[in-house]
Amino acid sequence: METLRVLELYSGIGGMHYALKQTGISADVVAAIDINTTANQIYKHNFPDTPLWNRTIEGIPLDELNGLCFDVILMSPPCQPFTRLGLQRDITDPRTKSFLYILDLLPRLSQLPRFILLENVKGFESSSARQCLVETLTKCGYTYQEVMVSPTSVGIPNSRLRYFLMAKLSTLAHSKKSFQPSEEPPSRLSPVDSLTEENPSPGFLYKLETTTEVLRKVNQNMDLSVRQIQDFLEPEENVDIEQYLVPHKTLLRYALILDIVTPVCRRSVCFTKGYGRYVEGTGSVLQSCMETEMESVFKHVDQCSKDDDKLQQLLKLKLRYFTPREVANLMGFPKSFSFPAQIPIKQRYKVLGNSLNVVVVASLLQELISS
CATH class of the missing domain: 3.90.120.10 (DNA Methylase, subunit A, domain 2)
Structure with a gap:
């Protein structure tokens, strides 16, 4: 496969970039975009040769994005509008403005990206933002797959259940495994935190645990x-x-x-x-x-x-x-x-708390791009 040109939105400390490198897929991040000053310092420290734009996404005109000629979009939009501990204001939250701007621009790009991967918190799957996303993808001719994955699924002892959407242009449907639209809420890639009655007695019950x-x-x-x-x-x-x-x-x-x-x-x-x-x-x-x-x-x-x-x-x-x-x-x-x-x-x-699990994303990117 030829070298893919990747646009990394909401780049943070570079979790998506590291995941991309971990796949071994030939790719070049043509621009990373974020407004968090601290995150950008860390990103630049680790990826000094990657163009890093300290700009608001909604302030970038269509012509400038077209000039990047990217094949892949990787993004992890702000999660606060969807998290269970927040106000869950969804698309009425000002922090979704940049994401809605992306959805508005996508159909108008001179060349649609071949692949899109999005990460967000549990809660996004039932949001109006997600509905806007899948409607836009369908209109643009993408097929997509949605999963909920925790790092325990890839052998890492940490629970971080997250929503992922992987999309590819339907013109690539000749691939070994094409993605199909799903009107149902996404399910976990594999069971996480399951309980069975066959477990041995937990012993002394202390603290406030049930x-x-x-x-x-x-x-x-x-x-x-x-x-x-x-x-x-x-x-x-x-x-x-x-x-x-x-x-x-x-x-x-x-x-x-x-x-x-x-x-x-x-x-x-x-x-x-x-x-x-x-x-x-x-x-x-x-x-x-x-x-x-x-x-x-x-x-x-x-x-x-x-x-x-x-x-x-x-x-x-x-x-x-x-x-x-x-x-x-x-x-x-x-x-x-x-x-x-x-x-x-x-x-x-x-910044780590705002980031994502690199191994999980690498596994999904491998499935998305190499399948």
């Missing part, structure tokens, strides 16, 4: 198709443990809702842009001291009446945050990926 939640975690940790957390950790000598330990105040206030994993676990929860600043639902924390049993600690915490005594028990676990490098590892970024030295840790967590 029996169902504990069973789910036990089930995940028994899935041998998923690698262990320890495969994604930095060498201990490279990590300043003190810098990443969960603060005392956080331990006392939120210990009962922390999602705690160990190096031998085969699961972790989705890392978000609030990791390290907020607690609930922002990502897992790692138990560093394996000589102490977590169940024993929480049993004793339950019996302590004084905060000082509770804290002493909790400190035995040496709970710490994953480092930004470790989060990047769990999100499939290669060893060659790095942050410019001037980017603060909080900003590193934030």
Whole structure:
């Protein structure tokens, strides 16, 4: 196949670009576009030779896009209008303006791209934005496939369920596997976080977890198709443990809702842009001291009446945050990926939380372009 010309919209820190490289497909990113200053610094640091446009998408005229002559569009539009924790304002949210602009321009391009891959959060599949997207694609002559995929499907111990749409021009329908339009909500590529009654007893039920939640975690940790957390950790000598330990105040206030994993676990929860600043639902924390049993600690915490005594028990676990490098590892970024030295840790967590899983996208791109 000839070298594909790729337009990377909402390029962020380059997750799509890394996925493209991972496929081994001959491709050239002719332009990457994003307005996030920090993300652009990181992108430029890792891809210094790629043209990077720090511009609003809706400010780019049709003629300028036509001049790029691209074969592929990769994009991950803003997810805030669709996330379950947001206001879910959908196409009335100003942050969808650029995406709607893309849909308006697509039929008017002098040459339609042969392939399109879009990523977004769970919730997009039932949005009006998604409806506008599939109507535009159908009108332009694309066939498409929609899936919901989590990194656990490719053996990575991290839950990050995301919506993906892969589209190709119907003139390419002679390929081995053509995509068919679907009026039904997309389904997962493979089962994720399934529960069965055949799981062994979860043992001591501590913290605020329900029996169902504990069973789910036990089930995940028994899935041998998923690698262990320890495969994604930095060498201990490279990590300043003190810098990443969960603060005392956080331990006392939120210990009962922390999602705690160990190096031998085969699961972790989705890392978000609030990791390290907020607690609930922002990502897992790692138990560093394996000589102490977590169940024993929480049993004793339950019996302590004084905060000082509770804290002493909790400190035995040496709970710490994953480092930004470790989060990047769990999100499939290669060893060659790095942050410019001037980017603060909080900003590193934030841009990673806004990014995507490279291995998942690479698998889907391989299916889209090479099938």
